[in-house]
Amino acid sequence: MLSYTPPLKDMRFVLERVLDAPEALAGMPAYAEVDADLMRQVCEEAGRFAAGVLFPLNAAGDREGCRYERGAVRTPAGYADAYRQFVDAGWPALACAPEHGGQGLPQVLNCVLNEMTSAANHGWSMYPGLAHGAYACLARYGSAALKERYLPKIVSGEWLATMCLTEAQAGSDLGLLRTRATPIGDAADGAYAITGGKIFISGGEQDMSANIVHLVLARLPDAPPGSKGVSLFLVPKWLPDGARNAVHCTGIEHKMGIRGSATCAMEFEGATGWLVGEPHRGLAAMFVMMNAARLQVGAQGLGIAETAWQNAQAYALERVQSKAAGRPESRRGEAADPIAMHAPVQRLLMTQRAWVEGGRMLAYWTALALDGAERHPDRAVRDELHGQVELITPVVKAMLTAQGYEGASQALQVFGGHGYISETGIEQYVRDARVTMIYEGTNEIQAVDLLLRKVLADGGARLEGLLARVLSTAEAECDGEDDGAHGALAPHARALCALVRRLRGAVRAIARAAEGQAALPHRVAPETLRLVGHCALAWLWLRAARAAIEAREEDPAFHDAKRATASYYFTYVLPEVEQLFGVVDGCLNQAPEDAVCFSV
Template identity: 65%
Template sequence: MMMSYTPPLREFAFVLDEVLQAPQVLRALPAHAELDGELMMQVLEEAGRFAANVVAPLNAIGDREGCRLEHGAVSTPPGFARAYAQFCEGGWPALACAPEHGGQGLPHVLDCALYEMLSAANHGWTMYPGLLHGAYACLATHGSPQLQARYLEQIASGQWLATMCLTEAQAGSDLGQLRTRAIPQEDGSYRITGDKIFISGGEHDLTDNIVHLVLARLPDALPGSKGLSLLLAPRVLPDGSRNGVHCTGIEHKMGIHGSATCSLHFEQAQGWLVGEPGRGLAAMFVMMNAARLHVGAQGLGLAEAAWQRASAYARERRQSRAPGGTGSDLIVRHPAVQKLLMEQRCRIEGARMLTCWAGLLLDLAEHDTDAAMRRVHHERLELITPVIKAFLTDQGFQCASRALQVFGGHGYVVETGIEQFMRDARITMIYEGSNEIQAIDFLLRKVLADDQRRLHDFLALVSADAEDVSVLGDQARLLKNAVDKLKDYAQRIAQAATQEATLPYFVADEMLRLTGHVALGWMWLRAGRRALSALAADTRYYGSKRDTACYHFAFVFAEVHQLSSVIEGCLATGLPPLPTDLDHHAAQEAG
């Protein structure tokens, strides 16, 4: 089935120009002083055209055909290589890279929008360039001048793709268990030996070279994650010879069939150190955090694509009589279907506002002329990154499931194509740090570790808007109440953890999701107020936005009550007892 996709350009214009005032924010930065809203929309129109006309038609093909491994070489699905060549010809890999490295120097917020559209159009294909900017940022921050001269421009242009080689069979989330070794050589290079699994784009036919960024241990490394170093090992060495990196298998997966997920064997592969010895994780996290923001955009994009199909189907499918109707009605007139579609719409449009805000934070953290403010923007981005990764990918899968539900039984058969979005979306909740790990990172490291300072800074931004009850006052009061609860819970969890060390781990997911709802509520409050102020200019569009904001607070934001009751219960009465046989088999093995 042909997978059509309509870029949500009017929605991007509303979010960037009207809700976030992105052109004004960016023009205050010397790096983007010449930027205006018209140029931003021209870029997004071209990006949307590429996503819809070039990448989207390959989505079903990629899912059906998948990748093939023969004699250590991976062939991507038909059309993928040509589409990638067009991607590079259009200059899209270099969109947000620095001009001195061959980039266009455009804002990161546009890159976020680009990758939402690409993910919506074809998640499997988008996996290949998805790590480019993270690899670029990692090398630009930590690479030696020699490595930067050799690799940065090729990565920025997309001429060479990149991978992130972390996971090993015995070491999934626990990177301290990694066994891959790197032995120093007299010429300053290293010889890398070990095996990595789940490497997205570890081998393919899209580019002549692949730049592998590999976590490994040097001979004198400390145990655990503190002993890891980061190395760059290309598929093709500078002299043109093939490096000792071999693809030993590709995974047969539930979804993203068009993406080659590889097992790689490094056998005395030549590599070069990136950053300082034993500081590999610090360097890798530059790439990983960029990847986590992209994964949040993947969840959003998949939800948008699934919603588009469900909404179109509901407007053509007739079934039974709607309440108050006569005869067979379009299912879009049934309240049950309207609720399914409206929930998706609220989550998707709120998520778009949040990811664009994060993109602006990235621009401000990089280009603000005030060093102290650059740090503030960076800390805000640190706080919101695990929320975007976990909360938006949870929502992406949930929205894809709701979209399938609109199709009824027809959604469960492959011919309609809607089930692919559920399968593709499921991985986003797992890779780049599972959502459970994101929640733990958020609560323990981003909130409790600094006495809630970053959380309070974020909530102060929200409160500044929620304090005003002159417009959408009921919604503002709901949001302010949630802000107060979140502050209170963070403080009480910190106190309770001194007596019950495991309590934060049990409520981390609820705290992250509660923060996510506060963030989306903040965005919808701003969007609703903007819609009311512009109502006379376009009653239909802005009236719909106003109504969606109110619907969000009535139906979606209400999840705050359930999350609060779980947290409140744990704080008031302590953790409930766990079944004694929960770890029975593990205890037997340990015994």
């Protein structure tokens, strides 16, 4: 039987030892009272809710799924009650501003919460998942009237939100969407009639909240063609006067995974909505919500990988199967060992662990940078951190979701044939994880976004800002080669220095080649994203290893294991960069006419 234990000790290590989050937050007046004790308390309470309330509903919710009944959607048994507990405990308001009824706590704690709810019950977590992004979008772009009416309800959790982008003919290319917005009268209050159909709308209809706030992309009558003609509208399920709006769910999808989450087809039949932001600038407003969602989806991948790894490790310690190579016979003459003693299984488990613990550092570092980008008192620091968040967001989304799926698959491999059957439960994590690589922008789109829009577009300035920080840490470790325990990290530091310098050269070469081959950056974007990701992960693992050395006496077993996992990452995981550079170098050295592998 599967279980989930919130990894509180590792969370504390990352927040307090690796990132020094309490000190970083103390430098921001908005978070001056957020100390280590408060952070621990929030993590512990979130862990209790996730493990005690959400996890017991996970497998049953997957089996039951959602039901569509004449326009209404019934969520699995227990989901609505769990959401009421979530609201009563104040979790929706965690990282929202006090002026809107929020608790004003940092985004990094919201990231911790998102990881644990996703780890415990990915399907359920989809319902409140978009609310914070909707809040951020309205807080920035909504009119005063919209903010006053809708933000307090979203912050309290009384109302949930959706993001209505996709249409049957317009998936990732939002410039193709056809939903129309027509002014109602003179539209003095910004009211429009919204007409069109949307698909793949998570939580488009449900029985958990009193109202649903749909944020909908549509075209005004005078809209220019393409994505520059898209506007954003707020369309509530229930209108301010209590009347039912003309928006309806016409069906739900039957899916591979996250079956407890209602994925809806929505029809807007002249539904009343209000403009959010400027006309024809809807994508700018929507991307505030989408970027928040991408960070959350990264946390989903992390959470799924954590639970899958926990259960794979527990199973491997119990499952006895043959004698492990190099293991002596016991005095009782047992002819078999737990499979956790077998080197191939150890590789599976340690690879998962290195990615889970490394991914946690990457996700929390990004969230902490987001706190600084929003709240640091120094404008120059805010601008720098904003650039870092923009740069790393596609990396977090793509790499952590890819590993969520791969990690769940590796966990199933540990279970063997018992993992492939439904009764064990681990196969659900493989099915649930797969969608994270698709929604909120496929991982291929994330790679193109990173290389073309975040790296090449600014001449590599944001990337150089990150690489300079990474190189500073690595060079400091290299200098400590003869400094006792710290010197043991010097080989890892040298490998990281070489990676940074090689990546700099590769990016410059890509930029030069792109001047004559517009398609080339698209071809090497996936490899570039993973190379940037490994730079960040190796940097954080180096910092973690140093922190483990410095704190060893407090908990020798835990910190020795942390150092061992860091060494495993550098020895077994980081060498992936050689294959990635091989692809990049091969493409750079290939004549355009020889690119036969891209012939269709």
